[in-house]
Amino acid sequence: MANKIYPIGIQNFEKLRRNGYFYVDKTAIIYRMVKTGSYYFLSRPRRFGKSLLLSTIEAYFQGKRELFEGLAMEQLEKEWKKYPILHLDLNIGKYETADSLDKILDEALLKWEAVYGTGVGESTLALRFKGIVQRASEQAGAPVVILIDEYDKPMLQAIGDEDLQKTFRNTMKPFYGVLKTMDGYIQFALLTGVTKFGKVSVFSDLNNLEDMSMLPDYVGICGITEEELHTDFKDSIQELASSLRMTYEETGAELKEFYDGYHFTENSIGIYNPFSLLSTFKHNRMGSYWFETGTPTYLVELLKRKRYDLENLEKEVTSLDVLNSIYDDDSPIPVIFQSGYLTIKDYDRRFKLYSLGFPNREVEEGFMNFLVPFYTHVNKVQTPFEIRKFVDEIECGQPDAFFRRLQSFFADTPYELARDLERHYQNVLFIVFKLIGFYTKVEYHTSEGRIDLVLETNKYIYIMEFKLDGSAEEALQQIEEKHYALPFDADPRQLFKIGVNFANRTRNIEKWEIMI
Structure with a gap:
């Protein structure tokens, strides 16, 4: 067996190291970062290791050399100095009211003030933060390290509420502005989050913050690279391969298809989703681990x-x-x-x-499945069963049953979507055929609001033309006149030509015609 304890959900570096959890060594990249700059921002998706990164940096600046035994940092760092650290985690709160962010910040400031004291005239959150930074540095005789995790959580939760976003923005801007005004008291600062909020001026005054999110040198600072996968997890892949009754190469290809593919800048290496990869190795089975832990x-x-x-x-x-x-x-x-x-x-x-x-x-199939209940009356539980039935009907040469089921997907179109029926038809067709395409071959293109589609199975070929407020006969005629079936003349599989018409009046498929 792969002798590893996988750190699923472990975000504390000290806990990870002291309890023998497996760690992919990122400390050489961290060393380069802390030695070549002072102020950074990093954007990465959720569950990509941002919190663990901050915890690792915190342990480094606390001078806890013993935690880095056997890692690159142990050899790279020679001095191991200790600095005062202000670590703020905004992921802990729910930001639903105008004062919710103030309460979270106030709680953090009170904790720090209990250690470093308070100052006269510090009446605002930003002034209190500024005073804490100065006193912490003066009392420790060393500049401060500031680590802020998920800085954008309030803004993300307020998407769609412009007034609430404005309130949070007006709080965050002067608070984070302390990082610039107190430069002389700060050794290092890193803010992490999912989003950048570049156009809403959260960082407009903080022009000393280096955005490392798309810098090639830091592409691999979170997540797992192809090289790390096959170096650090070779035995894990082999164990998974045995469980799946596949070869090592086949298993590696499947892992790549499901979990690789994140590119955070142009012409960069792909990054594997660490949460899904580690979960797969822990449970010895493939799954949509990352997607299922958060609903978009x-x-x-x-x-x-x-x-x-x-x-x-x-x-x-x-x-x-x-x-x-x-x-x-x-x-x-x-x-x-x-x-x-x-x-x-x-x-x-x-x-x-x-x-x-x-x-x-993982993301593509998960996102498509997640979209179904928002665009149709089919709920989340029903979706995989409905898609399986679609695929069965296509594979068994039953286009009439297929289109009756498709009709049900358009039934009871939500009012807000009915106002743009043409786009709604396109989107539902895209979702359905995208999901079917994970199990059969689907090719489609849109032109002036209509979808021309070719669907292939081992035994059948379906050529479909869709019309809106036209006629199924007209759609079928277009297939003939434009010779859509010509590329399949020599193909031994049975060919179905299908014309389909949507009607605005009924907000559904009105009729389909099939020619064999």
Whole structure:
């Protein structure tokens, strides 16, 4: 067996090291960071190791050399100095009211003031923080280290509430501004979060903060690289392979398909999701571990509110300015990218444009399944069973049964989606055929609001043309006139040509015609 205790949910470096949990050594990267700069910001998706990173840095600045025995840091660091540390974790609170952030910050400040004292005239949160930094440094005879975990949690929870976001922003801006005004008392500072909020001025005055999120040198500071996977987890992969009755190579390929694929800058190595990978090795089975630990409801609400064309999730092209900002009135893409549901797939150096897409199958399939209840009447529990029935009907050559089931997906269209029926039809079709595509071969493209689709199984080929307020006969005629079936003339599989019409009046599939 792989003799490892996997640190699922362990975010404290000292606990991890003292209790024998397995650790992928990131300390050489940490050493380079602390020796070449003072103020950093890091954006990474949830459960990617940000909290453990901060805890590791805290142990380093506490001078706890014994915790780094056998790691790169033990050989790299020669001095092991001790510094006063102010560690703030904003992940602990719920930010639903205007004073909720103030209460969390006040609690942290009171704790620090109990150690370092209070100052005259420190009447605001920012002034109290400033006084604590100065007194901590003076009392310790060393500059302060400031670590802030999930700095953006209040802003994320307030998405969709502009007044609440403004309130939080007005609190955060002067509070974080202390990092610049007290530079002489600060040795090192790192803020982590999921999003950047570049366009809402949280950091507008903090221009000494270096954003390492997309720097090539720090791509692997969180998550697991391909090299680390096959060096540190070789025995784990072999054990998983035996459990799955697969070869080592086949298992490695499956792990890559499901959990690799995060690219945080252009032309970079792929990063594996650490939570899913470690969970897979601990339980010796593949699973949607990362996706199932968090529900992206707020992201789906954004997509619905903006009437977003879901097909663009696979081919979104955007600029660095958009990737480095948070959701605004124009696009939900920044927060979806920064949350880890989309990643960089390609980069056009000439025009400085980034092509986005799903990082891996876990995210892609999980996100598509999660979308179904938001766009149809089919609930979360029913979704996998419904998709299985779709696939069975397609694989058994039963297109009539398939389309009757598809009709049920359009039944009782939610009112807010019915206002843009054409986009709603497109999105539901995209979701359904995307999910079916994990088990059969699906090719589709959209043109002027219509979806032309080819679906292939071992025995059957389906060519489909969709119309809105036209006729099924007209759609079928288009398949004939444009020779959509020509590429399959020599194919021995049975071919179905299917014309489908949607009707605005009924808000559903009105009719389909099948030609064999």
